[in-house]
Amino acid sequence: MRNAEIAWALYQIADLLDFKGEEFFKTRAYRRAARAIIGLDRPVADLYASGELKNVPNLGKNIIAKIGEMLSTGECSLHRELKQQIPVTVLDLMALPGLGPKRAKMLYEQLGVTSIDELEQAARGRKVRGLPGMGVKTEINIIHHIGLLKKKAHSLPLGAARELAAQLGEYLEQLAAVRKSTVAGDIRRWAEVVYSVDFIVLADHMEEAGDIIESFITHPVLGEVLWREPDRVRTTSRWGVPVELVVVTRERYWPALLWATGSRSHVRRLQLRAWKRGWRLDAHRLVSRSDGQAARVDSEEAIYRLLGLQYVVPELRENNGEISAAAGDRLPRLLDLEDIRGDLHMHTKWSDGLGSIEEMARRAREKGYSYIAVTDHSPSLKIARGLSPERLLAQFERISALNEQWDDFHILTGVEVDILADGKLDHMDEVLARANVVIASVHSGFKQDRDTITRRIKAAIENEHVNIIGHPTGRLLGYRESYAVDVEEIIETAARYNKVLEINSSPDRLDLNDYYVQLARESGVCIAINTDAHDLRRMDEIIYGVSVARRAWLEPRHVINTLPLPELLQVLRGESRV
């Protein structure tokens, strides 16, 4: 079993126990264990086999035993028993905003509701309002959120989609007839929401397509076949998003990949350009209109070259001016992962992170970074054990001691200070002045009106000690909408005060998004690409932030954490403009 599957099982056990009314600390222990496993950078199976699992914080004797059971049998008995007692679809109810375990249980026991569909029927039939503690507003809220849920039922946020694609890709690669499998479509373009998971599979002979498709559709995460042709198939998947597979032979591979990568409007522009230049581009081939011969191409670059274009990377293929730029040799030298020299937003055990400062630093150094900033939470965020000024200063001392051991790596002191509901910051200016990096973020008052929340964030930007606004819109992809902030005004204010906006790389956030990052670039506002990592592994999510930046046409000079340390410090101290 993969780490993610074990973590997922533990999360589900926690949910089921919650539903049963088990005490808070026990269900929290399961969630903490799941989180610990998500944060591991080695397979659980290896750590279990070597006996190292007991050294992982939040994994105790009991849960390790259950993990062992899962590793050997694929499931643990507690999980199985819980699923026998409770229909797992009731957990979907708890995922609805406003519904927790208590209310889900009441709906189940008093109205017999076991699924979202049944809940919608009950709510529309005005039965929910009759339950204790629930009224008309709750009923309307339920109907509203089920509506939102149905809208996004056939899509998946990028992070989850990439995991699904990785799992399916791994499976495809081990099929004997598969020479190579490549994920195309929304995922290859790093679109933040994925509407279709697309594979192009290379085989030696088209006769093998049938067998490949046959094996593919038996994968357990795939559902019913939506349609099927000799060389392709489209199915549903466990997560609702459709999955498509196209089998091609070598001579069709590159045009097919280009076609399947899209976007549709980008490819349409290419087709038009091809036509004007004497070619016909379709889903398999680039054919000469004069002699009907297919062009022999051995890369996507070759196709673009034949069309008189610079190569356009998938992230830019959105019909957003990239084709005319490519025609005029004006494509930017896009930011690359390798340009990133450090990560300026992360949490440690001092607040709600899982790793120590030293562990995070060592990992960052192994990644080739020159620096990180440790930015733990401020006091008002009680649930995250936000640091008091005293603890924060103690942390700064600890960091300065740790810094003694390297001459090629540096830990910057920092803080993620809450922008409080009244617009004040959660630390005194004297405290903020002591930190190398101050990120100001909103973690409360999400429902304030547009004016109030915009004014709040503007006030933070105007504070001389604040360097960066963290996750500026506060959205959680597929889960929580942004707060009502006027992003244009935030960008304008950041430009005026020479402040930096964050791309939060967590695939749950991708905040700012590509659209606003582009706006920020056009307004001369610099960006910091950070992970907000709460454990070692999530530092690797920086690639998601880089993809947002690339989709926004960012070059290294637009991103402060591409700077060498001395220049970065100058910028943070306000001694030079970015």
Place this chain on the structure above:
DNA sequence: GCCGTTTTCGGCCCGACTGTTTTCAGTCG
């Protein structure tokens, strides 16, 4: 359920908000 270890049991979890109430339970970050 995990943790600590001068502890093998007792602590861990806090405050704001919402919608329902008429004093508060449930949810959320």
